[in-house]
Amino acid sequence: MERMQGQWWEPGADESHPGVLTLNDDGGATLELIGGIDLRIIQHIAPGLSSYSGATRDTPILHGRVEAKEITLVNCIATRTTGMGSPSSQVFVADQVLIGALVESREEPVVRRAFVRIENLTAWGVLDGLSWTPSRSDEDEHTARLRRVPDQVVNVGGWTYALSVNRAGFNYATTRETATITGDMTARIIVTPPAPVSLDDLNATVQELTDFLTLASGQAAGLISMTIEHAVDREWRDPRKRNGPTQKISRSIKATGRRIYTASPAEPAMRVWDFRFTAQDSPFAEVWPKWLELRRLCSSASNVYFGDYYAPPTYTELRLFSVAVTAEALHAKLFGEEGASFDDDAARTARDLIKEGLEGEVREMTLSRVQAGATFRERLTFLAAVPDPDAVRLVIPDVAVWARRLKDARNGVAHGAIDRVTPEAYRLYTQTRDLVALVFLHELGFSAEVQRRAASDTMQHWIAAD
Known part of the structure; x- marks a missing residue:
């Protein structure tokens, strides 16, 4: 504070x-x-007469x-x-x-460049910049090195994204008790738009970055810090020179903000083998463009899915309903109506038969139930067939049983039918959340081996339900 x-x-x-x-x-x-x-x-009704309703701007x-x-x-x-x-x-x-600056509105294009630090980014990058080698010589010498790591740069739609490493070097400090040498290596993403953008545009990019690290780690990844380079430089003249030239100096803005999830940068880093995937599986410059395309295509499903990671703990039924909505929306956006048993022709034929054989309210009720397109269970079943089958089998041993019980539980939560909310609500929630992660990995182009490793090492396993 x-x-x-x-x-x-x-x-x-x-x-x-x-x-x-x-x-x-x-x-x-x-x-x-x-x-x-x-x-x-205040409303001015007439000259000398005003009215105040209690509203404020x-x-x-x-x-x-x-x-x-x-x-x-x-x-x-x-x-x-x-x-x-x-x-x-x-x-x-x-x-x-x-x-560091006076900004007139959220829409004002003030951001020329931004430096973003996110939880677990340094560990995810598996960056070969810091090493220490104890040498068992007669002097028992120990050494440490901070090496320069080349930036990984990629351009997407005119925006440049660079995975960069900031090295603070070694610091030598002494106290009355001891002498200490420390070194620092911190990964960051440098975001450079093709032209100055607004705060809202930058905040959207930061959300895409935190969601990416959340998917990779399987746990919420928060924003640690964000520094903005202002679009307009500051003019400066050396006061010691009366008619000296005017120089332009970049303006740095420190941005802080309240977010749905608060980062804890001082906590221990994730171990490399606890990630679903790292930069060793797909370098930043390769996977980032794919992620932006996928995240923006499935924005609604992604917002609900990752929001579940960032939100404070709540009732399992609410989480179950949210992840069920995510799975349905993800299938609809990626695959449309694939997996449907009724196409338009079949639905048209069925409706014609109903019109011929039924009358009155029964006919109208039946017609309203016959629709082309995939049902919820069909969407779930199709979605479970997208990732590597061995990976899916680890988290969902019986897809048919899972799809049926998830449908019943979702409907029970939505319609207040408590008896239809299975006691295995947490299991269904976890299975569906992990399946969505596997679908994301598949759509990002990760191999079957990476998917199986993610399912085997980072996701909860279940035996087949009765």
Whole structure:
């Protein structure tokens, strides 16, 4: 938690207010003002006559200055206002804080480049930049090395993505007790759009990155830090030279924000063999374009699927329903109506027979039930046949039983039929979540061997249900 005292105002306003900004551990912020901003929506009915209904306007952006730092608060909501008209005090919460620039709106194209750090990225990259070799010589010498690792760069749709390693070098520190040498190697993704983009565009890219690492690791991967290079350089002139030339210096913006999942960068890293896949299985420059295409094609299914990883623990029935929706949406987006027992011609023939043989309400009810396209169970069965069969068999020993029970459980949750929610709800939820991961791996082009290893080493195994 960090507190910053400064002056704060709305973009374009002439008046500013003193206040304290508190940066919270979850990335969000709280701004406490002395005085405040009049947010009332006042309607002027006639000359000298106004009306106030109690409605207030939004404050999507607030600006501030703390010493020499320019600060932008994004998505601000007033949670407490004391006093009418000109408030005596006011409290705002903000979703995102930009330290280093004044940004007018979320849509303003201010991002020229971004440096993004995500949980488990360094371990996933299996980067050969740090090594230590104890040498059993007479002197019992121990050595360590930090090597330069070439960037892995790929261009997708004009955007450049680089898996880069930032080396901090060795640091020598002494205390009254000991002397310590430490070295640092941190992986990051450098995102460079073809032209300056908005905060919303960058946030969408960060979501694609965190989802990718979540899929690779099988556990939530959060944003550790994000630094933005502003699209407009700052002009600077050496004060020692009266008529010296003006130089342009890039502006660096530190961006923090409240997200659905808060990263824990100090926790121990995942072991390489606990990943579903790593850069050794497919280098970043090869797998990243495939991931962007797949993620953007299946955006709705992906949002629900990865949201389940990021969200706090909740009822198993809710998680079961969410992953069932994910599987259905994923099949529909990737495979359309493949796997359906009724095509358009068969459905048309069936409807004609119903029209000839039935009448009244019975006919209308029956006609409403006869539709072309895949049923939920057919979509599940088809989806289970997509990845490597041996990998699927490890997580779902009996596909037919799984599909039937998942359909019953989903309908039970949706329609309040508690008796149809099987006691094996957690098993069905886990099996379906792992199957979706295997489908993603298959669609990304990972071999059957990688799929089987992921299922064998990183997913829960089940024996066939009765």
